[in-house]
Amino acid sequence: MTRQLRIEPDGVAIDATEHETILQAARRSGVALPYECGWGSCGSCKVTLVDGQVALIFPSAPAVNPRDARRNRILACQSRAVSDVTIARGAGDWSAPTPRCVEQQAILREVEHLAPEIRQFTFETAAPIDFRPGQYAILHLGEGLRRCYSMCNLPGSAILQFIAKRYDGGHGSNTLAALQPGARITVEVPFGTCTLRRQPGRKVFVAGGTGLAPILSMIREAAQTQLDFGSPVDVIYGARAPADLAAADMLEAAIAHVAHSRYLPVVEQAPASWPHAAGFITDAIKATVTDPAAAEFYVAGPPVMVNAVKALLRSADVPITQVHYDSFG
Numbered sequence: 241m242t243r244q245l246r247i248e249p250d251g252v253a254i255d256a257t258e259h260e261t262i263l264q265a266a267r268r269s270g271v272a273l274p275y276e277c278g279w280g281s282c283g284s285c286k287v288t289l290v291d292g293q294v295a296l297i298f299p300s301a302p303a304v305n306p307r308d309a310r311r312n313r314i315l316a317c318q319s320r321a322v323s324d325v326t327i328a329r330g331a332g333d334w335s336a337p338t339p340r341c342v343e344q345q346a347i348l349r350e351v352e353h354l355a356p357e358i359r360q361f362t363f364e365t366a367a368p369i370d371f372r373p374g375q376y377a378i379l380h381l382g383e384g385l386r387r388c389y390s391m392c393n394l395p396g397s398a399i400l401q402f403i404a405k406r407y408d409g410g411h412g413s414n415t416l417a418a419l420q421p422g423a424r425i426t427v428e429v430p431f432g433t434c435t436l437r438r439q440p441g442r443k444v445f446v447a448g449g450t451g452l453a454p455i456l457s458m459i460r461e462a463a464q465t466q467l468d469f470g471s472p473v474d475v476i477y478g479a480r481a482p483a484d485l486a487a488a489d490m491l492e493a494a495i496a497h498v499a500h501s502r503y504l505p506v507v508e509q510a511p512a513s514w515p516h517a518a519g520f521i522t523d524a525i526k527a528t529v530t531d532p533a534a535a536e537f538y539v540a541g542p543p544v545m546v547n548a549v550k551a552l553l554r555s556a557d558v559p560i561t562q563v564h565y566d567s568f569g
Contacts (some may be wrong), residue, residue, distance in 0.1 A: 243321040246273060248290060254322045261297065262287070264343070264428065265315040273329055278317045278378060278431035280304065285316040288417060292325030296306050297384075306533060315345055317440040323386045342369050343432075346400060348423045355486035357406045358450060359417065363427065365398045371430035371464055372461055373457035374538070376566070377402070379416070380426040387412035388431070390540065390566065392453035392487070394460050400427065403487060405451040427563070432537065434566045441536055442471040443530055446549055448521055448541025454566055455540055456491050463497035474499035478521035481509045522552050539565040 242255040246264055256265035263285055266273045276284040280301025289312045296304065298318045302463075308314070316327070346363035353359055376390040377400060389402040407415040419425070436458045447455040459475060461467075475495055479485045485505055495501045510518035517524045521541075529535055532553055539549050546565050553563055 243292075244324040245321055246324075246326040247273075248326060249336065256325070258320065258322075260320065260322065260343075261317055262314075262319050262325070262327065265321075266316070273316055275317060275431070277388075278428075278460060280315050280318040281385070282466075283315070286313050286564060287316050288312055288328040289314050289319075290328050292321065293323045294319040294325060294400050295322050295363075303487075321545075343426060344369065345424055347429045348419050348421050348422060348425070351419070354403065355484050357417075358484070358486040359404060359406070360392070361402045361404065361416065361419070362401045362486065363402075363425075363484055365400065367428070368396065368398050369427075369429045370401065371395050372435040373461040374435040374454045374564075375432040376454065377427045377429040377432035378431065380428075381412055381415045385412060385415060387416065389416075390451075390454035390457070391429075392431070392456045394457065394464060401428070403450050403456075405450050421548070432566060434540065434564045436538070438467060439534065439563075440470045442523070442534060443473045444532075444535045444537045445473070445475045446477070446478075446525065446537060446539045446541070448545040449484070450486065451541030451566070452477060452487055453538075453540070455538065456487060456494065458538060459491065459494040459501075463494045466499075468499040468530075471500060473498055474504055475501065476504045476506060476521060476524050476528065477542075478506045478508075478524065481507055482511070482514060501546040520548070522548050525549065525552060526562070532558045533562075536562045537564065539563065 241258045244253055245256040246253045253270055254265060254269040263273055263275055280298050283303035296315055296318055301318050303315055340360060344365045346365045349364050349472050351359050376388050378386050378388055380386055391400055393399060393401040404416055406413045414417050445455045466549040494501050495503050506517040506521060506524040536566055539546055
């Protein structure tokens with residue numbers, strides 16, 4: 241069953257199926273709507289419901305609030321049309337081309353153990369899926385169970401690779417960890433705006449835990465295309481202990497092909513024989529970057545780490561336009 245979705249003030253009318261969100265329908269049809277996370281967290285995809293009825297698929301999404309409900313403001317990424325619907329997009333220029341949202345079946349081909357409870361999952365789709373390094377996919381792991389994971393590989397093939405950690409009590413992470421080669425899931429790709437800007441200048445990449453995945457993908461992009469930013473490139477990778485630095489060998493291999501780059505691992509629980517930095521990622525940034533306002537930062541990891549790094553950069557007067565980040569919890 242399909243519903244008509246009308247988008248004002250453009251006057252565009254498209255079909256939306258009962259299984260897709262308003263954002264999915266728009267992106268599938270090549271209609272640009274504002275969005276960032278695709279998960280109901282950031283609120284950047286909010287639009288006004290002018291007419292019709294929608295159903296929320298994630299009522300407890302962080303960006304849902306009673307004030308928006310009173311103003312008929314809805315999350316396009318979490319709302320499905322249950323009747324013909326008219327929405328009004330917010331102010332701003334959303335006419336620029338946007339990647340079409342692709343939803344495909346993916347087959348799990350390989351699971352590789354990288355560190356305690358951390359695995360790399362290799363999926364294959366029927367056709368190549370275009371994405372930009374640093375972006376992520378939404379994995380459908382069961383009825384009502386959707387989780388975001390960043391690709392760690394490069395686009396250009398039918399392969400999607402994710403690095404994920406299994407958490408005790410984590411429904412999504414345990415379901416993913418239990419998948420065996422041959423399992424089939426649905427994936428939505430791509431989402432996210434934390435992607436590599438190629439302009440010259442100092443770059444600082446900061447990864448915490450499995451936040452390594454998007455950072456690894458961007459470093460691989462820089463290596464493959466032989467980018468030379470003309471300035472130092474620092475890659476800071478933090479974890480609790482040395483054993484938790486998953487895929488560090490892959491990261492180092494990519495860094496070796498990026499001009500003016502260096503790898504800076506840091507762990508919170510450092511043994512006496514640890515030859516690198518010890519402490520928190522914020523400590524490593526302070527020790528490494530003497531003039532943060534002159535650098536561009538790419539940050540990915542647990543929300544608590546990302547928030548700590550953002551607070552540090554704010555205190556150092558780093559312009560918000562020079563800080564690109566993803567955080568998942």
